[in-house]
Amino acid sequence: MTLHIPFDNSFARLPEGFAARHAPDPVPAPRLLAVNRPLAADLGITLPDDDDALARVFSGNALPEGAEPLAQVYAGHQFGGFSPQLGDGRALLIGEVAPQNGPRRDIQLKGSGRTPFSRMGDGRAWMGPVLREYLVSEAMQALGIPTTRALAAVATGETVQRETGLPGAVLTRVAASHLRVGHFEYFAARRDTPRLHMLLDYAIARHAPDAATPLDFLQTVIARQADLVAQWMSVGFIHGVMNTDNTSISGETIDYGPCAFLDSYHLERVFSSIDTGGRYGFANQAAILPWNMAQLASALIAAEPQGAAVLEAYTQAVHAMPTAIETAWLHRFGQKIGLARAAQSDRPLIDALLGLMMRDGADFTNTFRALSGADPAAARDQFLDRAAFDDWAGDWQARLRQEDDPAALMARVNPALIPRNHRVEAMIQAAVAGNMAPFQELSDALATPFADPGDAADLTRPPTAEEAVTRTFCGT
Template sequence: MTLALRFDNSYARLPGDFFTRLDPTPVKAPRLLALNAGLAAELGMTDIPDAGTLAAIFSGNTPPEGAAPLAQVYAGHQFGGFSPRLGDGRAILLGEVVDRDGQRRDLQLKGSGPTPYSRMGDGRAWMGPVLREYVVSEAMHRLGIPTTRALAAVATGEEIARETLLPGAVLTRVAASHIRVGTFQYFFARRDVDALQALADYAMARHYPEAEGPEEFLEAVIARQARLVAQWMSVGFIHGVMNTDNTTISGETIDYGPCAFMDAYHPATVYSSIDRQGRYAFQNQPGIIAWNLAQFASCLVPLMPDQDAAVARFTEMIHAVPDRVHAEWLRLFRAKLGLASAREEDERLIVDLLTLMAENQADFTNTFRALGNDVARDQFTDRDAFDRWAARWQARVAGEPDPQALMDATNPAFIPRNHRVEQMIAAAVAGDMAPFERLMQVLARPFDDQPEAEDLARLPLLDEVVQATFCGT
């Protein structure tokens, strides 16, 4: 028995220099770790095969009927340095499925073996990053933030070499597409205007059919990315590796490598072990998305009839990106304070609270969740300072229609805290998937009070603090 999926592989019909066709590399002993039943139903998987069959399919050993496996090529700026040829070094796009709502969605295997773009890598992933991405991407979805999704995780029965030998795994990732800023950069760097035009036409038809040309296309991508980054910041999320090859045209969060949700709030927080200069620190994300979008805008200039006028117009649009992120940020943080209306003084109120939180090492998630309750002040060592701020806030929130309901719907009670994710990974490596399953169950309802799961909202103890996260390649 195999999967009955409606494949329609439009990317595979693009010119051959957009990708390399190849099958995933078979693994030794695939074993299903997790299947996202809800997402499977969305994709039209009505008859679910047994676990062994699913493991064979989602490991890449037996790709489903209708798949057209390929590795996509792209370029990218990585920590500011340009690499003209990156591509899927450890991923295979199985194809595109038209889901039950008629939406086109990519199915990709991550950790499926070497490709021509592996750059001396082994093309594999170990279990830790696979389960981290599974948990965090699904948590982001439940928080209402655009993201790739996790359909399945499979253990390979093989060990892979990192600092030590670690158990291998493959993630099945679902996305609106895997087209990146770096995809455009690949052809722009080669001055291949025909390929750029073909890619732009394809991306607009797939994601922005209302766009009538490159300028409207750029505007649409800017709007989605500005809102996305503001949404990240509203939940204390740090992507960790905001390279242009990790910036999607669809506006989805992609590539959960050294990502993390903050515990104690500080705007300069960095978790990524490879971000030694803090380029992608929490507070830098609005500026970085503007920088990334500037690279995208450059790729569209050759498609414009008047390139000098395009440079001037696109520059104006890019310079406005930080303000657009800020406008989205302000709207979201007003809601986090229970403010449905807008007043000029609101920004000062928000900034003053965040400043107090940084000075007092207050937990980002728990502080906002507790606003309106007496326990919020418990997050602060200087409680008198918080009380003075709270008096200002209470005066401002008076007269708002239902501030508590707005805050409860905006401020999650549960996030995938770093120490709980690391504990889950350690348990899974030891053969115990119960912590993974519990995390998934609780994070499926992040805005609900779940008294039985209060331990998952607790701050890490000193010996549980995660200082750095890793990409896992």
Template sequence: MTFTIPFDNTYAALPGQFYSKLPPQAVTAPRLAAFNEDLARIMGITPGDAGEMAQVFGGNLVPEGADPLAQLYAGHQFGTYNPQLGDGRAILLGEVLGVDGKRRDIQLKGAGRTPYSRNGDGRAWLGPVLREYVVSEAMHALGIPTTRALAAVETGETVWREGGLPGAVLARVAASHLRVGSFQIFAARGDKASLRQLTDYAIARHFPEADGPMGLLRAVRDAQSELIAAWMSVGFIHGVMNTDNSSIPGETIDYGPCAFMDDYHPHRVFSSIDRGRRYAYANQPSIAVWNLAQLATALIQQMDDPEAGVEEATEIVHAMPARTEEAWLSRFRAKLGISAAGDGDLELVTGLLERMAENQSDFTNTFRALADGTARDQFTDPAAFDTWAPDWQARLEGAPDPQAVMRSANPAFIPRNHRIEEMIAAAVAGDYALFNKLNRVLAKPFEDQPEHADLQRPPLPQEVVQATFCGT
């Protein structure tokens, strides 16, 4: 085999209570639909021919050095604790230490049943696989921490959801797949030894400067604060911020019913399963605090005197809203062309957002248009912008190159929902042209690319996507 992956596994060397070791389930007719050559190069992977890679990434062939397993974890799902979840349709093949010195997991999502499948089929269908491929790669290009897509494979099998759908497997790459729920399950079981071992592992792998459980909690808080602020700055709605989807290294993970907003509204929800709007756009910072509190509750269980850790953990968690707002304001200052903090910046930002919500302004296009002086065109009542603009212009007086600051903070292109749906429909019919186009254009989100202006257009009324789905 010419195709080689330089595995260097550490999680698989942990004791067996953290996972179940098993290979992925084979599929009928794997076909390589996409392969991320740039990511493979960074990871030191030597590509093979399409047939070889389809066999590996489809789950039919376990490559040399892999040590496949399904991870165990628990989690709060929409606020309700589920005592045992785990990888119900994913297999961790192993880890790679890349040429850049970074350690990454390779996981096959949609790889078949595991002991944690809970009566599910363990499979994925092509639509969500391609959505995650495009959106996660777009997020990476935006400079936001995220899992990435290494490959997508069509399986040649039918997956049954509302009806029969084409099956697929996504090869997903992450700094690790450790989640808040990875700690919750052992805390709930009163397994202090496993909690300590997992804490030591997470610190060594992700935050070697952290000191003990509270040091880990503080590091996760800071990573999550920056992540949530970054999401907010591009109008991203995760859609299912359960604790089992809350990444310890602070990456965006599990692109299920995710979406980028078109017209701005703080209470926007797309997820078909979020009927109570728990994970609406504006709720994401507070949900991240709630999730951190669940991690704190788990981490202190391993301490010899848990009560002694409560005060420190409480202080760490209570500091998160201010840290997130600080990171949020820093990003939105840049979106307005402001390089340094000043009095009244919060009011300036919120004043614009309030007017955008009232005027159905497109989130991405409005901020992008600030640099070229056409933002008022994004308002149904341009006078609303006109009453805000003088204070903004006064704030920019003397600021160093505000246009350049704005253009580097405000993308011209995002993966718009209607284009994603159009791409999926075409790919199901065998046409990957739009999939490939989206990946090319979204790899350079801050460049104008006028030849692809069609991808900047908000949806027409008949194109609006009202709901997004997990795909399970």
């Protein structure tokens, strides 16, 4: 069996100015670390059983027939400051597939070498971030959260220099597309209205075919992002670097760099080593996405006839987003305590629980999972002030009497397993030492996060003080 990817590369057919065609840099000794055969099958991709052949393809050493590698160009607001040109500095879109049973998908090599947009970077990735993104993105998929996917990870056999020498790797990433807010900012900043219109037409056709106007498109993207951030927060996920060039038009989670998950609950928790001001901390995520959508709105206005009415319509769309996030948040967190259709009047009950959790350092995932169990009173073990929890639980049980089957609902939305930060870091250390068993163990367990963990129960354990991860790094 030979490898076959049924490419149909629509982005490559856009005219000059959207990307730079560029081949991957060869690597000396590619070695397959992981491959996602079920995802490949869903995409209509035929994979051989030969690991060496897969390693050559997914390292970029042997591009499959039909590939058209290119680096996309875009701009972006990074920690609030505008960079007029960024682009794929260490990634190449090698093409797209359009399977009969699903939507079009990009296939991208990440860590494949320098591109015309690399600036001072080396264009490479090291093994840690590659395996983190592979594992966490697939875990997010299993949690039901829109995300890019991982098709393969390959060790390159070369050393990547960061603070020290580290083993190199390449990730093959699959996405609904890699279009970002920064794509629109790039052409708007250059006042390149013709290409801005081309980009908008392309994005609408691919991601919002029902949108009749640029404003309709903006509202579609806003709705997706509002629900996405509520889903992130409902599992304790912190993206860590929510720049506009890391905000996907499709509404998928993209670019997992310094991401992390809450252990003990705290609104202001920050993990990313580069987020020194806490701009992208846990609770701030709900405020940052409207800011990012304001930047998209500002770019799209350049594609519209100017006028006060146009400006007012875009302003109202962005200003409505916090309410949309609040509605989505209330729905998600209401379900977490068994309320199928939480109303605003239920907000104090949810807030009271979260307040107790933050005060007592309760584990986010384990608390909600315990509430979902056969004996919800077991959740009180997460709290120091058990009397306060008991008072809350009395109010909660009274509210649950209005629900049909809260236990079944909670079991569906409260995972037993998440990619705990200390487990991810231990997996990376083992992989660097040549042991991929922890990666496989985590991958297998996280594929069914809502099931009883059984033999994987130890993966539910919060970190000890010595194991706790306090900083995460993007790997560039």
